[in-house]
Amino acid sequence: MRSLFSTRLFWLTVAVLVGAAVLPQFASGYVLGLLTVAYFTAVFAMSWDLLFGFAGEVNFGPTFLIGLGAYTAGILDQQFSPGLSIWICIIAGALAAVIGGVVLALPALRVSGPYFGLTTLVAVLMLQNFVVVFADLTGGEIGLSVPDVITIDQKANYWIALGFMVVSGAILFGLSRSSIGLILQASGQDKVQAGALGFNVAKHKLAAFIVSAFFSGLAGALMVFYMGTASVGTFIDVSVGVQVIIAAVLGGRRTVLGAAIGAVFLIGMGEILRPLGELATPIVSVVALAVVLFFPNGFLGMLRGEARS
Amino acid sequence: MRSDVMLDVTGLTKRFGGLVAVRDLSFSIRPGEILGLIGPNGSGKSTAMKLIMGVERPTAGTILLDGENIAGLPSHKVARKGVGLVFQHSRPLHRQTVLENIKVALLPDSLLRLFADPHVDGQARAIAERVGLGKVMERKPPTLPFADLRRLELAKAIARHPKLVLVDEPFAGLTASETREFSELIRGFREEGRAVLLVDHNVKSVSALVDRVLAMYLGERIAEGSAAQVMADPTVRKVYLGGAITTVARPESSFKDVTPVLQVDNVSVSYGKAQALQGASIHVHEGEFVSVVGLNGAGKTTLFNAISGLVPYAGEIRWEGKPLKALSPAAIARTGLVQCPETRELFGDMSVRENLDLGGHFLPPKEREERLEWLLELFPILRARRAQMSRTLSGGEQQMLAIARALMMKPRLLILDEPTLGLAPVILETLSKALEKLRATTPISVLLGEQNVTFALPHADRVYVLDHARIAWEGPPGRFEAEAAATYL
Ligand SMILES: Nc1ncnc2c1ncn2[C@@H]1O[C@H](COP(=O)(O)OP(=O)(O)OP(=O)(O)O)[C@@H](O)[C@H]1O
Ligand SMILES: [Mg+2]
Numbered sequence: 001m002r003s004l005f006s007t008r009l010f011w012l013t014v015a016v017l018v019g020a021a022v023l024p025q026f027a028s029g030y031v032l033g034l035l036t037v038a039y040f041t042a043v044f045a046m047s048w049d050l051l052f053g054f055a056g057e058v059n060f061g062p063t064f065l066i067g068l069g070a071y072t073a074g075i076l077d078q079q080f081s082p083g084l085s086i087w088i089c090i091i092a093g094a095l096a097a098v099i100g101g102v103v104l105a106l107p108a109l110r111v112s113g114p115y116f117g118l119t120t121l122v123a124v125l126m127l128q129n130f131v132v133v134f135a136d137l138t139g140g141e142i143g144l145s146v147p148d149v150i151t152i153d154q155k156a157n158y159w160i161a162l163g164f165m166v167v168s169g170a171i172l173f174g175l176s177r178s179s180i181g182l183i184l185q186a187s188g189q190d191k192v193q194a195g196a197l198g199f200n201v202a203k204h205k206l207a208a209f210i211v212s213a214f215f216s217g218l219a220g221a222l223m224v225f226y227m228g229t230a231s232v233g234t235f236i237d238v239s240v241g242v243q244v245i246i247a248a249v250l251g252g253r254r255t256v257l258g259a260a261i262g263a264v265f266l267i268g269m270g271e272i273l274r275p276l277g278e279l280a281t282p283i284v285s286v287v288a289l290a291v292v293l294f295f296p297n298g299f300l301g302m303l304r305g306e307a308r309s
Numbered sequence: 310m311r312s313d314v315m316l317d318v319t320g321l322t323k324r325f326g327g328l329v330a331v332r333d334l335s336f337s338i339r340p341g342e343i344l345g346l347i348g349p350n351g352s353g354k355s356t357a358m359k360l361i362m363g364v365e366r367p368t369a370g371t372i373l374l375d376g377e378n379i380a381g382l383p384s385h386k387v388a389r390k391g392v393g394l395v396f397q398h399s400r401p402l403h404r405q406t407v408l409e410n411i412k413v414a415l416l417p418d419s420l421l422r423l424f425a426d427p428h429v430d431g432q433a434r435a436i437a438e439r440v441g442l443g444k445v446m447e448r449k450p451p452t453l454p455f456a457d458l459r460r461l462e463l464a465k466a467i468a469r470h471p472k473l474v475l476v477d478e479p480f481a482g483l484t485a486s487e488t489r490e491f492s493e494l495i496r497g498f499r500e501e502g503r504a505v506l507l508v509d510h511n512v513k514s515v516s517a518l519v520d521r522v523l524a525m526y527l528g529e530r531i532a533e534g535s536a537a538q539v540m541a542d543p544t545v546r547k548v549y550l551g552g553a554i555t556t557v558a559r560p561e562s563s564f565k566d567v568t569p570v571l572q573v574d575n576v577s578v579s580y581g582k583a584q585a586l587q588g589a590s591i592h593v594h595e596g597e598f599v600s601v602v603g604l605n606g607a608g609k610t611t612l613f614n615a616i617s618g619l620v621p622y623a624g625e626i627r628w629e630g631k632p633l634k635a636l637s638p639a640a641i642a643r644t645g646l647v648q649c650p651e652t653r654e655l656f657g658d659m660s661v662r663e664n665l666d667l668g669g670h671f672l673p674p675k676e677r678e679e680r681l682e683w684l685l686e687l688f689p690i691l692r693a694r695r696a697q698m699s700r701t702l703s704g705g706e707q708q709m710l711a712i713a714r715a716l717m718m719k720p721r722l723l724i725l726d727e728p729t730l731g732l733a734p735v736i737l738e739t740l741s742k743a744l745e746k747l748r749a750t751t752p753i754s755v756l757l758g759e760q761n762v763t764f765a766l767p768h769a770d771r772v773y774v775l776d777h778a779r780i781a782w783e784g785p786p787g788r789f790e791a792e793a794a795a796t797y798l
Contacts, residue, residue: 178423179416182405186413190400192364198388198469199418207420254404 009303013257020162024155032158036226038267039161043168043219045247045259047212050172052245053254054181055208056188057108061120062216062244064104065097067127067236069217072096074144074230075137081147090221097217098210105209109202121238128236143231150225157226164222165260168215173256175211184208185254250288252300261299314373315340315504316361316473321370321380323356323528325701330356332528334370340472343495343505345515345536348525349549349733350705351690354508355397357525358475361506362394363387374473385418393471397478397704399458401450407461408433408446414468433468440464440494452583454606456487463494473504478704480511481731484604484760484798492518510705510733512550516540524549551735554763558786559770564594568630570754571616571646571722576624578611585611587778588624593722593754598744600757600765600786603775604798609758610651612775613724616756617641617648628722643671645721649728651758653711657700661691661710664699668717676719684713687743688736704731712740722754729761737764744768762789762798774798 024032048062073093077086100123107119131138138144151157175181187194187201194201224230234240247266252258266284273280295302316338323331331353338344346354359365361372363384372380379387401410411433416425437446440460445453450461459479466474476495480488492514498505499520509515515522516536524532524545532542539545569592578586586608593599601609615622618638626633633641642648656664665684669677685692688709694702699710708731715723729737741764747753759765766772766786774782774789774797782793 175423179425180420180423182402182409182413183416183418185402189402192384193396193400195384196362196364196388196394196396197414197465198385199416200383200385203418203420 009257017162017166021159024158029154032154034267034271035264036158036161037223038264039165040219040223040226041244041247041267042165042260042263043215044244045251045263046169046172046256047215047219048244049248049253049256049259050176051208051212052248053256054176054184054188055205056185057205057208058113058117059104059120059212060117060245061104061124061238061241063236063238063241064120064123064127065100065213065216066220066240066244067124067131067232068100069093069097069220070224070230070235071131071138071144072217073221074146074224077146077148077225078144086148086150086225090218090225093221093224094214094218097213097220100217101209101213102206104213105206108209109205124236124238124241128232131232131236139230141232143229143233145229146224148225149228150222160222161226164219168219169256169260172211172215176254176256180204180207246285246288250291250298252298255298255300258298258300265299313339315375316506317371317373318357318361319371319373321357321360321372322368323353323360323365324368329528331360331367334525334528334530336523336530336533338473338504338506340504341499341502342521343499343507343519345519345522346506346508346525347510347512347515347522347539347545347549348531349735350709350731351694351703352525353528354525355477355703356528358394358477358506358508361387361473362392362475364394388469388471389418391470391472393466393469393474395462395466395474395476395479397481399450399462401458401461403449403451406447406449407442407453407457408437410450410461411436411442411464411468414465436464436468439497440467441490456483456605459483459491463491467498471503473506474498475506477508478510478731479507480509480514481704482605482727482760486798487605488514510731512540512734549733549735551738554738554741554767559597560785561594561597561771564597566595569593569597570595570629571756572625572627572630573612573616574625574627576612576615576622576626578608578615578620578622584778586615586622589775589778589780591773591780591783593756595754596748596752598748598755598757598768598770599773600759600769600771601773601775602759602762602765602789602798604760607775608778609775610726611778613648613650613726613756613758616724617646642718645719646724647715647718647720647722648724649711649715649726651726651730653707655699655707655710655714658698660696661699661702662695664710664714665691665717668714669719672717672719677717680717680719684716687739688713705733705736708732709736716743720753722756724756724758726758727760728757729759729764741768760798762794 044062044066048059051057051059073089076084076089076092104120104123108116132140150160183199183204187204191201220235243266247262248259251262269284270280273283314337319335321331321334334357348354360367363382367380370380371378374390379390412429415429415432437443440463442457442460442464445457450458479491483491495505495518507515507519519536522536522539523530524539526548531544532539571593573589573591575588575590576586577588589612603609614620616626618633618636618641628644628646665681669680690706691709691713694706699707712728757765757768766789769786772784772786772789773780774793776797781797784792
């Protein structure tokens, strides 16, 4: 039964992705720009789902990792361009996020639940303060503009983001379905028991943090070179983090794929409702809330429910 | 050290702040030997197991496993040295099947081996067959009966072929026949040459199974020897076994109220497709003690949850003649209908005292004080632990707290769902006396759900048998043995 469903979902995914790949032939630059951002957000949300859905760690500060990646890459480029290739800047951004991930993992291994959640929030606020205080280096509240971009071709940018999302999604999804995903779930549910079964819980959780941080940071760095600027409001602010979390929960916790669907939906809705001005955000929030209330397993849960009946 | 000893524990000590949970404990187990560990609630049995498993770090002492000191190692290392622990509380992965849950226990602890070897599937199937889960391999844990969940825990613990198996209260909540099947499985470990450390309050089954018994009290050893010797030891009798339980049933005609206070009429409950209760009708008079007995999964908890308003049902439940259907669970509780659930539902991060105070929240201050005093008198260990967080209490201490909190609510009908779960025999005697006192001095009615017939029968004026979601028998306890015991339990 279940494998039947997963194959159906698999072919559906392939069909949607093929559609997405040929979309630039038909869609306007405006739509492509929007989807490019959505694809990056999707990677943020999928990385977050690996930590929360599988390792059971409530990370309220996904933007700590994203921001580290984005700002490290942006600052390096601004300081050393054109001497330094932007690809090196991007890799450095991802590595900085990994270091941040290890730093976050340390409290996670000692405290759990709300206490850990609190430390992640503090981490975001600290990063935000850092950016504001060292305005000379970071651009402060105005933002940091980077001299280089990957390409100015809108279609190329779109394909890069799409390809990046597909590759990251495949890796994260594969991990979640592997032995490691199962061990992470077991540790998230009861770490005493997981230990007694012979699993080094600390090692597995640390790995989850590193992988999640790597993809968050990489996506943040790539997005900087797509947008050409980095600002607190797009990469670090707590509200950005909340958006990422809502996307993951909305799409369906513990599914990885759901996180991507949720992200595209959220960004799309936000844009469609933009003419409503101030009202747009509350409407999107209410819709998200309703979905989560009535379908705790999100969009994928809805899909599955329909498949069952 | 003797070479034929597998586990050799010396001077094991564990302190939690000011409390010494295990004090200078020494014992050893040989391969192919089953050592029973008994003792009153809170005497340190589970703590001793956790120290061996590496879940807690010992304050002092050595733990030699085949000559190698494993004291203080983290549990995943202890596990890989060949120790397995069967947990009392099962927390399986709910979205995975039974088979997949067993497979998890067989996975390598490696970040590089992403997918399990193909032979893992065969191994997992073999283990499932071995513990009697062969028929339910493809089902998911939430749909399994209690006994099968315990089997799953056993399966996970032996997946890596541990040479030493620690089993904490395997028989708690199991019926007599399930207990026999479990005993058989554990006996199988002995034949395979594994060493077993077994904790349980079911004295009869422990005695029948073990080679040797070690009795603990307040963290220390008080007796050791053959089961017969230890059970005959005067100290063990006094602090652990207690006396026999005897009371007399009163005939139904002795209750004066014409309409019973509680009337359950043709009540049915279903969870999705599964029918958990089918047309059940029972009644309880004011002051009457009624026991509902039945196997695991027969529907006892469902019946109680329907009365407490926790699950929707068809049919009618009337309390003092008034239907309860429209009331919320909280409103039902305030009318004096109080349930002490099987799952205890304590406030884990609050102290013992705070849990009790919450129970007595609606009582006037003076009465609250008196009740509290009475209950702390009844369960002295709760007085000693009053400032402790209830999550860290021993299993039996938690059960006492749950019962005490229910009594703090000054119930007029007290529903006790499996109250004997995890309690030492001596505490059963205490509980029995408390119920007797309530019966003699107050008009309280009690509805007792049990599969421990030896406790349920003496405390009942009348008995119902629940079998496969239906009420199958009703009568006075004196007729139970002859008419119902063999057919339904
Ligand atoms: N983490 C902890 N902090 C403080 N006290 C603890 C902690 N864990 C256990 N204790 C106390 O240590 C004592 C021994 O507990 P343990 O669980 O070993 O008892 P037990 O013999 O297994 O009892 P039971 O038969 O009720 O299961 C208890 O009084 C308990 O309250
Ligand atoms: Mg215990």
